[in-house]
Amino acid sequence: MSTLHTLSKAPSLGLLETCLSIIQSGDAVLLIEDGVYHCQQPAELLKKAGVKFYCLREDLIARGLIDRKLGAIETVNTQGFVDLCAAHDGIVNWF
C-alpha cells in the first residue's frame, strides 16, 4: 500500500511536520497551491527516507517560484498529478 499526500497550504501552518510524522516509506508528497511555497524552505525539511517529493509546475509558475531553488523536489505538471494519483493506492489531502 502506498499513499499520495497532497499538501495545499503555506509552510506557516505547519502541516508538513504533521504529515511527515505519519508518512510511510514508499509514500509521496505532492505540493500544490500554496503548498508549493515549501520549496523556499531549507532543503533538509523536505527530506524523509523513502519518501519522494513533488511540486506542481502550474502553481510554481503562478507564484513566481519556477526559477527558484527546488533542491530534491521533482516538478510535475497536471498530467503528472494524474499519473501520481493513479500510481498510488490512496490519497490523503492536507489543507
Add this chain to the structure above:
Amino acid sequence: MPGTNSSKIISVISRQAPYGSNRAHQSLDIALAAAVFEQTVNYIFMGDGVYQLLGNQNATSIQSKTLVNALETLDLYGIEGVYVDSQSLTERNLKPSDLSLVTSIVSRDEIAKIVQSSDSVFNL
C-alpha cells in the same frame, strides 16, 4: 463632508499568500477604495502576505489574475506608505531583492507605530 478634517489614516495589513484565498485581493480592494475617497492609506505586508510581492509571477497558469501587477497600482492611487515586515521575509528565506515592488522594509516596532497612528486597521 469633503476636506482635510474628514480624512482618516487607514492601515491595511495583508497576511495571506496571493492565490490560495481571495483575501489578498480583498485587502487591495479596500486600500484602493479608501485611496479613491482621499483617505491616507498605509499598506503592510506581513506573514505569508510577503509572498504577494515575489517577482516573475504569472497566474495565467492557474486561470487567475497575477496579483502583483495589480499591487503596482497602489502607487498610482497615491498610496505611498507601502511596508514589508522584515522578520516575515527572514522567516521565509526571502531577501528584499526577491521583491518586485518598491517598498520600505520595516521592523515589528515600526509596524506597531503605524498601527498605533491609524484611525482604522484592516487585518486580512
